[in-house]
Structure formats: C-alpha cells, structure tokens
Amino acid sequence: MSNDINWQELRAHAxxxxxxxxxxxxxxxxxxxx
Incomplete structure (x- = not known):
C-alpha cells in the first residue's frame, strides 16, 4: 500500500x-x- 496521495484526483472526486x-x-x- 502506498502512502502517496494524489490530491488533485482526490479533490476532483470530492x-x-x-x-x-x-x-x-x-x-x-x-x-x-x-
């Protein structure tokens, strides 16, 4: 499991x-x- 967070993708989904x-x-x- 990776701890890297793709903030742009997460924001787009939110x-x-x-x-x-x-x-x-x-x-x-x-x-x-x-």
Whole structure:
C-alpha cells in the first residue's frame, strides 16, 4: 500500500460527489472521496 496521495484526483472526486449530493434540508452540498 502506498502512502502517496494524489490530491488533485482526490479533490476532483470530492467535487464530483458534492455535485451529486442530496441535501434537501441544509442545501449544503458535501463531497466525500476515498
């Protein structure tokens, strides 16, 4: 297992998840990538 983190790829996945988030009450989109 590598400890190297590709921050750009992780950020891109988090932004994609945020755009697809379902947040009907808070209207605060949260993105999670792992």
């Amino acid at each position: 932004i994609d998840a945020m755009k697809k988030s379902y947040s009907p009450y808070s209207h605060f989109p949260v993105g999670v990538a792992g």
